[in-house]
Each structure stands twice: as structure tokens, then as C-alpha cells.
Amino acid sequence: MTEPTPAHYIEQHRSELLDLLATLVRFDTTNPPGTNYDAITQHLVAEMQRAGLTAERLPIPRAALETALPQDQWDFPRFNVVGRREVAGATKTIHFNAHYDVVPVSGRWRHGDPFSGTVDDEAIYGRGTADMKGSIASLLMALRALQETGVEPAVNIEVSFTADEETDSVLGADWLVHHAKIAPDYVVVMEGGEGRHVCCGHNGVTWLRVVVHGKAAHGSQPEHGINALEKMSALVLALEGHKHDLATRTFTTPNGTVMRPTLNVGGVFGAGPGGKINTVPAEAHFTIDRRVLATETVDAAEAELRAVLDRTAASIPDCRITIEKISENHACFNPPDNPFFKAMAESVTKVRGETAEFSVSTGFNDMHFFSHHFQVPTLGYGPGGDQIHAVDEHARVRDLMDSAGIYADLLVKFAG
Structure with a gap:
């Protein structure tokens, strides 16, 4: 009997991926003010541990909150989450990053509750499904697939889930790169590129x-x-x-x-x-x-x-x-001539069945913090979605599945 592969595991566990995302969406992490950060970060630590990583929460000191935030937000604690998996013989580390906060909601939503995580017509609806809890769910599924199938990654894995990207990232990715014990050789910020587009920079x-x-x-x-x-x-x-x-x-x-x-x-x-x-x-x-x-x-x-x-x-x-x-x-641009970019493009092409290309985002995200601070190849790729920051935000199920498959494929084949 053929041993299951991570790709097969992901295809066979579609409902698990959707449950992962729906659970994340139901944590109302609206920023400002920054609600339920405590609860979602505890959940994220548990999910990473289930997927075979060591994980911890990094609380932001009160003094930093009082410096960076208006007074009416001082009682909303901030946390960043970091996970790691060491692989025997691996000499390089890929770091994956996503933010878990979401923008406020307004208007009348198709399924009533904007934090429902309802699946309808091959899409999952709710604030954060596209920006960017869908990326978190896809990565967690990729890591779970590697763990459950016993397939060893070719690189060490670092993961960070960060706060406050929807405001200014001062207590999120910016704080992380200056204070956390992370040492990436390559970074994937899981937004900015989607579909066949791999993001190599942003405005x-x-x-x-x-x-x-x-x-x-x-x-x-x-x-x-x-x-x-x-x-x-x-x-x-x-x-x-x-x-x-x-x-x-x-x-x-x-x-x-x-x-x-x-x-x-x-x-x-x-x-x-x-x-x-x-x-x-x-x-x-x-x-x-x-x-x-x-x-x-x-x-x-x-x-x-x-x-x-x-x-x-x-x-x-x-x-x-x-x-x-x-x-x-800040803007950033990484010329896509490093083998890391080639490997990601090959994974996108393989999983999606369409030739990948390199793009630059007109918006901005947290790529620049990693690119500028660590001076390492940094790209953006995730499942994306539609109606981002708008009524009826949603992510397509196929894109979530494909992103999980792309992350798993990259980790298995790219040794750095």
C-alpha cells in the first residue's frame, strides 16, 4: 500500500481545513481596539503544538502598549506567537508569517454574523477569511499534513502569528523582528501574492x-x-x-x-x-x-x-x-533570482497547474520588516480572497487547499 503524501492528506481533509479557518474567524479579533488576542493566541499555540512545533506566546510589555497605543486600548493586551520545528541535518530555516487581527465590520452580511465562518458555494465567509486567517489555516493544515504523514521537511521551520498589522504593526511584526529569538534564512509572508502570482515586493x-x-x-x-x-x-x-x-x-x-x-x-x-x-x-x-x-x-x-x-x-x-x-x-523589493523564489514558483506551478509569475503589490504588508531587518530573501504568497475589508469577505476553498499544498511542497523539496 502506498504511503500517504502531504498532498493526499490535504485533499482528504478538506473539512479539517475549513474547521480550522471557521474556528479562527469566530475569534473576533477586531483592531482597533484589539479584542480576543489572548484567546486566539492561546489557540494558535495549541494548533502549532498539535502540528509538531514547539510554540510560545510573547506578551508585549505594558510599557510598550502605553507608548504605542491610545489610552483607550491599554487594557487590550497584545501577544505575538512563535513556533519552531528543528529538522535533523537541516542547515537553513524558512520563516512563515501571518497576522491574526482583522478590520472592523459594517453593513449587512450575506450570512448574518460576520464572524460565522459559514461555507457556501465553495467559499467560506467571514471577517478575516481572506485577510488573513485563511493563510493561517492553510499553513496549519500543511504542517499537520507533514506531521500526520511522517514526511520530513528539508528545512527548519519557524512560524510567527503577529498582532496589529491592520493598524501599523508596531507591536506586531515590527516588535517581533527586534525582540523575538528568530533567525530566518528565508521568509514567506502569507499575503501579497495569490493565484499564480508570487509577490517579490510591495509599495x-x-x-x-x-x-x-x-x-x-x-x-x-x-x-x-x-x-x-x-x-x-x-x-x-x-x-x-x-x-x-x-x-x-x-x-x-x-x-x-x-x-x-x-x-x-x-x-x-x-x-x-x-x-x-x-x-x-x-x-x-x-x-x-x-x-x-x-x-x-x-x-x-x-x-x-x-x-x-x-x-x-x-x-x-x-x-x-x-x-x-x-x-x-516602507516599500521593499527582492529581485526573484534567488533559488528560494524559483522553488516557490515551481511549487505554485505544480499545485495550481498554471505557470507562476512574480509580481509586486500596490498595497503594503509586513514583508518589509523581515526583508529590511534580516536582509534575507522574502516573498509573499497566500490564498487571498474577495471582498477584503468589505461586506461578505470570503476565501475560495480551492485556493485555501492549494495554498496548503504549496506550503507543504516547498517545505519538503527546498533545503536552502
Whole structure:
């Protein structure tokens, strides 16, 4: 009788994979504020131990919470989870990472409860199914398949499940790479690439808030004031020139996609305090989302944007502004010429039956923390899904199964 392979085990245990994911989805880990982190991380430790890894929770110290979080979140503890499996004779280590927090929910969901984990029409529904508890379930199934079939991986395995990616990762992946005892030679962050696309980099972003200062006056005598809304409108319109300049800069990805930096104005905007219909507005504000190409740096992009804003405001009479930094995330790019990338592409092609290609994500994820800190080959791949961050988020069952098979295949054949 032929011994079962990890691939056969995964195919025969479809219901186990879906149960794994449904259980994870039912932990409402909405961030902010960061609910049920304690419960889900205890569960994740148990699941990794079942799959043959040693695992532990790494609690974030209270002082770090109070430094990084607003006060109304200090009583929501943060944990990161790390697991490891040492393989006799293996000299290299592959690290897998995923985040377990999810964005808040809204709207009316197809199956009522957005944390139901309901399977319907070959998809599983619920907040986090696609972003990115589906990746966690697929990896756990791959690790379980190796354990249950007795197939030895070719490399040591490290796994981290981290907090707070949906805010800024300061207490998640960022904290992990600086404080946890991990030593990866290769990293798979389990999002950013899906289907036939293996992600070898992603854009960065700098977020700014621009406050325009005017002068209040009675609405019947606007000549005595400085209308902050009018000045803000002139400033925003003048930024069109910078948008056109950015559009002339290009980066061509390994699969031939031409990417350009973008500028999105006014995701959040509004008036200052004291607004009234018969008052000249004394303050107005808006946000800027500047996407940073993998070939740029956030520092240079921010400095350029600040200079453009200052110069443009100076050209508008009585336009006085204050620029505030909200947040940033760094871009990264790993040329896919390392054997690790070839091995992942071969696993994707083998399991999915379609030729893999290397892509760069327009969004950002936690790849850059590992890539920059450890200076090791880092890629992104997971099952992905549809309606991410939206009503009726879901992941396709076939993609979950395939991702589990791809992870298992990579671990068995790639020795580093």
C-alpha cells in the first residue's frame, strides 16, 4: 500500500481545513481596539503544538502598549506567537508569517454574523477569511499534513502569528523582528501574492495631514476673514501638477507590469472647531496618501511632498499650513533570482497547474520588516480572497487547499 503524501492528506481533509479557518474567524479579533488576542493566541499555540512545533506566546510589555497605543486600548493586551520545528541535518530555516487581527465590520452580511465562518458555494465567509486567517489555516493544515504523514521537511521551520498589522504593526511584526529569538534564512509572508502570482515586493506609503489656517469672521463680512476652505481648495487643485509629475516615474515589475507612484488627496477632510454657516472658516484639513514605489524610499517621498506643499502654499496669498505626519510603511523589493523564489514558483506551478509569475503589490504588508531587518530573501504568497475589508469577505476553498499544498511542497523539496 502506498504511503500517504502531504498532498493526499490535504485533499482528504478538506473539512479539517475549513474547521480550522471557521474556528479562527469566530475569534473576533477586531483592531482597533484589539479584542480576543489572548484567546486566539492561546489557540494558535495549541494548533502549532498539535502540528509538531514547539510554540510560545510573547506578551508585549505594558510599557510598550502605553507608548504605542491610545489610552483607550491599554487594557487590550497584545501577544505575538512563535513556533519552531528543528529538522535533523537541516542547515537553513524558512520563516512563515501571518497576522491574526482583522478590520472592523459594517453593513449587512450575506450570512448574518460576520464572524460565522459559514461555507457556501465553495467559499467560506467571514471577517478575516481572506485577510488573513485563511493563510493561517492553510499553513496549519500543511504542517499537520507533514506531521500526520511522517514526511520530513528539508528545512527548519519557524512560524510567527503577529498582532496589529491592520493598524501599523508596531507591536506586531515590527516588535517581533527586534525582540523575538528568530533567525530566518528565508521568509514567506502569507499575503501579497495569490493565484499564480508570487509577490517579490510591495509599495510603501507615507500618510500626512495638512491643516490650513485661516481667520474667522462674520459671514456677512467675509472680507474681514481668511477662508481656510478656499485656501485648502486652491492648494488641493494646485497639487494636480505634482500628480502629473509622479505619473512620469515608472518601475517595471518582473512580470512586466508598469507601476507609478500615486497621490490620493482627501481620504479624510473637514473643518476645524467653531464652524457655522454664517462664519468664515478659520481652519480646514485634509489627508494625503502617497504611495511609494519599491524603487523609492519613504523618507525621500515625504521630504519631496513636504517641499511641494510648502512651495505651493507660499504661492497662494494668505495660505498658511501645518503638515503633520500620520504614519508610514516602507516599500521593499527582492529581485526573484534567488533559488528560494524559483522553488516557490515551481511549487505554485505544480499545485495550481498554471505557470507562476512574480509580481509586486500596490498595497503594503509586513514583508518589509523581515526583508529590511534580516536582509534575507522574502516573498509573499497566500490564498487571498474577495471582498477584503468589505461586506461578505470570503476565501475560495480551492485556493485555501492549494495554498496548503504549496506550503507543504516547498517545505519538503527546498533545503536552502
